[in-house]
Amino acid sequence: MKKKLSDMKPGEKGRIVEIDSSIRASVAGMGIRTGEELKVAAEQPIGGPVVIVVRGRETSLGKGLARSIIVECEK
Amino acid sequence: MPRTSLSVDERWKLIDSISKQVVLRGKYKHTLKDVISDLSVRPMTGIPLALAVLFGFWAFFGAFAGFFTDGFAVPAFDDHFLPAIQRAFPGEGGPLYWIFVGDPGAPSCFEAFGVLTSGLFVAFGVVLPAIVAFYLVLTILEDTGYLPRLAVLVDTVFHKIGLHGFAIVPTILSLGCNVPAVAASRVLETKKQRFMMMSLLAVFIPCGAQIGVMEELLPEYVPAILAFLFFGYFVTGAVLSRLIPGRSPEILIDVPPYRSPIMKNVATKTWARVSGFIKMAVPAVLGGIVVVNLLYLLGVIDWLADALEPIFVVWFGVPAVTVGALVMAFLRKDMAVGMLGGMAAAGLLTTGELITSVVLVSIYFPCLATFIMLWKEGGVRDLLKSLAILTVSFFVFGGLMHGIVALAGV
Amino acid sequence: MKKIFLAGNPNVGKSVLFNRLSGARATVSNYPGTTVDFTKSRMRIAGKEYEIVDLPGAFSLEPKDKAEEVARDMLKKEKPDAVVSVIDATAVERGLYLTLELIEKGYPIVVALNMSDVARDRKIKIDVRKLEEILGVPVVETVATTGSGLKELVSRIEEAKPVDVGAIKQRAGR
Ligand SMILES: Nc1nc2c(ncn2[C@@H]2O[C@H](COP(=O)(O)OP(=O)(O)OP(=O)(O)O)[C@@H](O)[C@H]2O)c(=O)[nH]1
Numbered sequence A: 001m002k003k004k005l006s007d008m009k010p011g012e013k014g015r016i017v018e019i020d021s022s023i024r025a026s027v028a029g030m031g032i033r034t035g036e037e038l039k040v041a042a043e044q045p046i047g048g049p050v051v052i053v054v055r056g057r058e059t060s061l062g063k064g065l066a067r068s069i070i071v072e073c074e075k
Numbered sequence B: 001m002p003r004t005s006l007s008v009d010e011r012w013k014l015i016d017s018i019s020k021q022v023v024l025r026g027k028y029k030h031t032l033k034d035v036i037s038d039l040s041v042r043p044m045t046g047i048p049l050a051l052a053v054l055f056g057f058w059a060f061f062g063a064f065a066g067f068f069t070d071g072f073a074v075p076a077f078d079d080h081f082l083p084a085i086q087r088a089f090p091g092e093g094g095p096l097y098w099i100f101v102g103d104p105g106a107p108s109c110f111e112a113f114g115v116l117t118s119g120l121f122v123a124f125g126v127v128l129p130a131i132v133a134f135y136l137v138l139t140i141l142e143d144t145g146y147l148p149r150l151a152v153l154v155d156t157v158f159h160k161i162g163l164h165g166f167a168i169v170p171t172i173l174s175l176g177c178n179v180p181a182v183a184a185s186r187v188l189e190t191k192k193q194r195f196m197m198m199s200l201l202a203v204f205i206p207c208g209a210q211i212g213v214m215e216e217l218l219p220e221y222v223p224a225i226l227a228f229l230f231f232g233y234f235v236t237g238a239v240l241s242r243l244i245p246g247r248s249p250e251i252l253i254d255v256p257p258y259r260s261p262i263m264k265n266v267a268t269k270t271w272a273r274v275s276g277f278i279k280m281a282v283p284a285v286l287g288g289i290v291v292v293n294l295l296y297l298l299g300v301i302d303w304l305a306d307a308l309e310p311i312f313v314v315w316f317g318v319p320a321v322t323v324g325a326l327v328m329a330f331l332r333k334d335m336a337v338g339m340l341g342g343m344a345a346a347g348l349l350t351t352g353e354l355i356t357s358v359v360l361v362s363i364y365f366p367c368l369a370t371f372i373m374l375w376k377e378g379g380v381r382d383l384l385k386s387l388a389i390l391t392v393s394f395f396v397f398g399g400l401m402h403g404i405v406a407l408a409g410v
Numbered sequence C: 001m002k003k004i005f006l007a008g009n010p011n012v013g014k015s016v017l018f019n020r021l022s023g024a025r026a027t028v029s030n031y032p033g034t035t036v037d038f039t040k041s042r043m044r045i046a047g048k049e050y051e052i053v054d055l056p057g058a059f060s061l062e063p064k065d066k067a068e069e070v071a072r073d074m075l076k077k078e079k080p081d082a083v084v085s086v087i088d089a090t091a092v093e094r095g096l097y098l099t100l101e102l103i104e105k106g107y108p109i110v111v112a113l114n115m116s117d118v119a120r121d122r123k124i125k126i127d128v129r130k131l132e133e134i135l136g137v138p139v140v141e142t143v144a145t146t147g148s149g150l151k152e153l154v155s156r157i158e159e160a161k162p163v164d165v166g167a168i169k170q171r172a173g174r
């Protein structure tokens, strides 16, 4: 099932299938790109950032950025 | 040599094919560090942990600094050093005596206001222990990797004022010293965010040296004063983020794994910062007293006090003698607060007036070193804009504090 | 005097390495963005004096903030004789991203695979020989905090050379 990263709950896993071109370049250097597997480690309330784990490394990104990333979720 | 350039996707494709051939990831067992890491960024557990960490920081700071200042420095300076030097220094009442020893009848080093009395006492007896305590804890927070996690937790609040969570890093550094904090604003993405950050730090965040003196003078009111300054920081931030054009990108940061601090690094870093303080700040404290005393002797400060009296008394509710401390604050804010403490001890200020004037000193002009740093980082235009923000904030929040003090009846 | 630059992602240990190599005291902390300005110092290799520069961390040569801008501008302006590309061995891929960017721009590169102690703990194995073969530049495993691997790194700095990405692509088998 495809979801926006911003809609995923802590603990959910998936594979990135699409990153909006407006942010693709800025997250690429951090290792966030299509095809990569990720897990959501935490989510802050009221529109706060999410923390994701990609290849064993944690990255935090704002909700707006998370909305621009589409993930194919497991299950 | 031919120079090929790859697109983002080509580069990643190449990396994938390299990584497949050279990197082998075995089964990784989660460790305690990973568990704590998760707990510290989840709001339910992370926020209580953050509060506990910050409270622990504050408690250690107060206890450590209090132990050395009240336990050793105050008795040593006030009971032994001060009377001795008041007696031994030649030419009582002469200009040199005023500059170096100050008031011959002063019962405490806060009140004397000479280079060798107040200057040495504030620099080494009050501020030095505070700085050591602050940097010791800060270094441990930095080296464990807690700060980026704190950044994640506070992001929501900072996002509301056009910054993002990582702004907590310059802010905390600023509670030690504004100068490196202004430089640390470079980690923010846009010119708007950096300008806002630098201005907010310079206007609202008191440095560790100043907080150390405040802790010594009015310990029970320091949390309230800090809370008021942070209130000003966020209100002004919210206003600025609406007025200043430009983008406010969201947080995008790497959260490194927790690491155990390496004692050697903790020691060298704390020492580097403390020795930096001794080299930079102590001469400024001592030199500042010389300058301010000369201005007193020349009658400049009394003239200024007369001229500014109406504003001070009516708008801020503080007597005009505080002008002397504001002049000092150009050079060193810790010593400026020390002067205010001396005035309060001598009965020239009530507690309420002391609180308001400490707030005024905090908001008022950044110290010289910060001023130079703002200039270096932002150029003349941004510096002037920051000063405009500062002037408005000074009157608005100074007046507000006056109102609060009056209402609370302190 | 020849110039050696230390470049790499944020928080990979550039400043620890810099301090080890030059005896300087650049600030080291466990968060990205500790170094926000360049720091210069000197070091000796085999009796020759070198200038060594610690740069702010960057994920890419297309800067995202002012600190990354400083790194890019210094690289552009000062034409280093060797760039030590410091990679966190637990995050090789993104380290390679910046390394490739540096290679594309024609800088002479040596790779330091730092934090190799952490990689070992995390059961990450890296075939250093193979990586060296594919990239065509020296690759040395280091642990900056203990100094392990630094001798080898220093001894191979002279081997730093520009390579063509096209050739890397071929060697990587694509
Ligand atoms: N275990 C281990 N830790 C290391 C190693 N190298 C560096 N560290 C730690 O990694 C953290 C980051 O080190 P720095 O030297 O400040 O990193 P940097 O690359 O200069 O970071 P920026 O200035 O932010 O770009 C510190 O806590 C170091 O103690 C290593 O080889 N092994």
Ligand SMILES: [Mg+2]
Binding pocket: C014, C015, C016, C027, C028, C034, C035, C055, C056, C057
């Ligand atoms: Mg560094």
